[in-house]
Amino acid sequence: LDQTTSVDFATVKRIIEADLGQPLSALYADVDPVPLASASIAQVHAATLKSGERVVIKVRKPGVEEVLKTDLAFLSIGTKILETFAPELKRISLADITADIKDSMLGELDFNQEADNLVVYERFLRESELDATATCPLPVRELTAKKVLTMTRLDGVPLLDAEALRRTAATAGAAEAAVATALNVWSTSVVSCDFFHADVHGGNLLLCDDGRVGFIDFGIVGRLPPKVWNAVTGLGESFVTGDFEAMAKSLVAMGAAEETVDTAKFGRDLEAI
Incomplete structure (x- = not known):
C-alpha cells in the first residue's frame, strides 16, 4: 500500500x-x-x-487527469526527439513503448x-x-x-x-x-x-x-502481443522437450537476438551452456 x-x-x-x-x-x-x-x-x-x-x-x-496528460505529452515529444538524434533507439521501439505507457496510464484513470x-x-x-x-x-x-x-x-x-x-x-x-x-x-x-x-x-x-x-x-x-505470447509458450514447450533450436527461435521472436541470427547455431550454443 x-x-x-x-x-x-x-x-x-x-x-x-x-x-x-x-x-x-x-x-x-x-x-x-x-x-x-x-x-x-x-x-x-x-x-x-x-x-x-x-x-x-x-x-x-x-486534477490528476490534466497533469498526467500534460506529462505524457512531454514524454511522447521527448521520445520522438531522442529517436531523431539517436536513430539506434528505434531498434528498441522507444516511441512504441512510450505509446503503450501512455495508453496504460490514461486507462488507469x-x-x-x-x-x-x-x-x-x-x-x-x-x-x-x-x-x-x-x-x-x-x-x-x-x-x-x-x-x-x-x-x-x-x-x-x-x-x-x-x-x-x-x-x-x-x-x-x-x-x-x-x-x-x-x-x-x-x-x-x-x-x-x-x-x-x-x-x-x-x-x-x-x-x-x-x-x-x-x-x-x-x-x-x-498484455503480451500475440507474437511474443506464442514465443513465450513455445519457449516453455521447447524447454520441456529439450529442443534447443526451437528455444533459439522463440528467443529470437521475443527480441532476445537479431532476427537474422543463425537459429541452428544459436540452438547449439544454448545446448552447450
Missing part, C-alpha cells in the same frame, strides 16, 4: 457523490474519513455497505476498466485452480464509476511490512512462501490470463488472514 499526500475527506465526499449521483449517506452505511492508503492517482478508504459488508473505496484525486480487470483476474484464479492460494478483490458494480471504485475488502498484511509480517505470520516461513506463491501466480497469468498485473510490488501484495496471497491495485496491467 502506497503512502503519498492525501486529499481531505470533504473533497473525497464530493467526488464520490458527483460520480455516483447520490448523497454519501445513501450509498454507504459508513465511510472512514482517514484513508487506508494514498498514492499519486487515488486514495483508498475503508467503508461499510448498507448490507453490513466491509469494503474499500478507491477515489481518484482531483477509468476505474470501470479496473473493475473489469478484477472480474477477469478472479475468473483466471478460479479456472486455473489457483484460488486456494491467491485471491483479489471484486468490484461492487452499483457503487463503481469512472472516478470511484468500490471493492470487497481483503484483510491482511502488505508483503513489504516486515514487522507486521513477523507479528502475524502463523508459521515460520509464511512470508517467504507467500512471495513464492505470488511469483507462481503472476508467471502463470502472463501466459494464461488475458493480462498480467503490471505493478506487482510488496505494497500491492497482501498476506491475507486466511493464508492466501491477495493481489490488489489492477489499474495498470500488461
Whole structure:
C-alpha cells in the first residue's frame, strides 16, 4: 500500500457523490474519513455497505487527469526527439513503448476498466485452480464509476511490512512462501490470463488472514502481443522437450537476438551452456 499526500475527506465526499449521483449517506452505511492508503492517482478508504459488508473505496484525486496528460505529452515529444538524434533507439521501439505507457496510464484513470480487470483476474484464479492460494478483490458494480471504485475488502498484511509480517505470520516461513506463491501466480497469468498485473510490488501484495496471497491495485496491467505470447509458450514447450533450436527461435521472436541470427547455431550454443 502506497503512502503519498492525501486529499481531505470533504473533497473525497464530493467526488464520490458527483460520480455516483447520490448523497454519501445513501450509498454507504459508513465511510472512514482517514484513508487506508494514498498514492499519486487515488486514495483508498475503508467503508461499510448498507448490507453490513466491509469494503474499500478507491477515489481518484482531483486534477490528476490534466497533469498526467500534460506529462505524457512531454514524454511522447521527448521520445520522438531522442529517436531523431539517436536513430539506434528505434531498434528498441522507444516511441512504441512510450505509446503503450501512455495508453496504460490514461486507462488507469477509468476505474470501470479496473473493475473489469478484477472480474477477469478472479475468473483466471478460479479456472486455473489457483484460488486456494491467491485471491483479489471484486468490484461492487452499483457503487463503481469512472472516478470511484468500490471493492470487497481483503484483510491482511502488505508483503513489504516486515514487522507486521513477523507479528502475524502463523508459521515460520509464511512470508517467504507467500512471495513464492505470488511469483507462481503472476508467471502463470502472463501466459494464461488475458493480462498480467503490471505493478506487482510488496505494497500491492497482501498476506491475507486466511493464508492466501491477495493481489490488489489492477489499474495498470500488461498484455503480451500475440507474437511474443506464442514465443513465450513455445519457449516453455521447447524447454520441456529439450529442443534447443526451437528455444533459439522463440528467443529470437521475443527480441532476445537479431532476427537474422543463425537459429541452428544459436540452438547449439544454448545446448552447450
